[in-house]
Amino acid sequence: MDRKSHWERIYETRQPTGVSWYQPRLLRSLELILACAPPLGARMIDVGGGASTLVDDLLTLGFHKLAVLDISRAAIAGARARLGPRADTVQWIEADVTQAVLPACGFDLWHDRAVFHFLTQAEDRNRYRGLLAGTLAPGGHAVIATFGPGGPERCSGLEIVRYDLPGLARELGPAFETVEGRTETHRTPSGTPQEFVYGLFRRR
Ligand SMILES: C[S@@+](CC[C@H](N)C(=O)[O-])C[C@H]1O[C@@H](n2cnc3c(N)ncnc32)[C@H](O)[C@@H]1O
Known part of the structure; x- marks a missing residue:
């Protein structure tokens, strides 16, 4: 099954509150986003936002x-249905992050929780890195969360790559400096603990 079909099937057959990565609110992500002290007019993109409520909280x-x-x-x-009329103020982009075209320097903040770790092929990670570097304005920030070294080896039935903070920084390359990192023990809806690593990076 190709990547898109996999994810369509997940969202067509599962309740958003039943998937392993579900959190009622993405509090660790919010903490790191707010740590950058972005102005209210900051241009933000949630990559692989899925059905998460980060966009609700940011609005x-x-x-x-x-x-x-x-x-x-x-x-x-x-996500649009959940937000109701508030959804109309958000730009919704249906795309594979490894193929997407986004405006150069079009965003000040990039958020990704549990998407980059699915890119098991170096070629896909290179495309992701290129898009991130081209899309974030200089001085912009990226908040990226993946499974940590003690986290599971699969997510949603797919193989993933686990990272510690230096490993994630190495993947992003010299165009980014690490501002800070945090870990989180996420509890899945069935109560299983999963280690996440969150990195806050700044585009040089
Ligand atoms: C594990 S879920 C995380 C969802 C959300 N970020 C959260 O924390 O609740 C991964 C999400 O990334 C999306 N996704 C997976 N691969 C992707 C890709 N190559 N490009 C864009 N989105 C992708 C999936 O559809 C799904 O919504």
């Missing part, structure tokens, strides 16, 4: 230049 905080990119049409439809 509530007053951020108003938001985009959500996801490979799954069903995920985007679910």
Whole structure:
């Protein structure tokens, strides 16, 4: 099954609150985003946002230049339906992050929780890195979360790559400096602990 079909099937058959990565609110992500002290007009993109409520919280905080990119049409439809009329102020992009075309220097903040770690092929990671570097304005920030070294080896039935903070920084390359990192023990809806590593990086 190809990547897109996999994710469409997940979102068509599972409740958003039942998937292993579900969190009612992405609090660790919010902490790191707010640590950058972005102005309310900061242009932010949530890559692989899925059905997460990060966009809801960012809108509530007053951020108003938001985009959500996801490979799954069903995920985007679910998030839009949840937001109701507030969804109309968000730019929704149905695309594979390894193929997407985004405006150069078009964003000040890039968020990715549990997407980069699915890129097991170096070629895909190179494309991701190229898109990130080209899309973030100089001085912009990226918050990227993956499974940590003690985390699971698979997610959603797919192989993943686990990272520690220096490993994640190495993947992003010299165009990014590490600002800070945090770990989180995420509990899946069934109560299984999963180690996540969060990195906050700054585009030089
Ligand atoms: C594990 S979920 C995480 C969702 C969300 N970030 C969260 O923390 O709740 C991974 C998400 O990335 C999306 N995704 C997976 N591969 C992708 C790709 N190559 N390009 C864009 N989105 C992708 C999936 O559809 C899914 O919504």
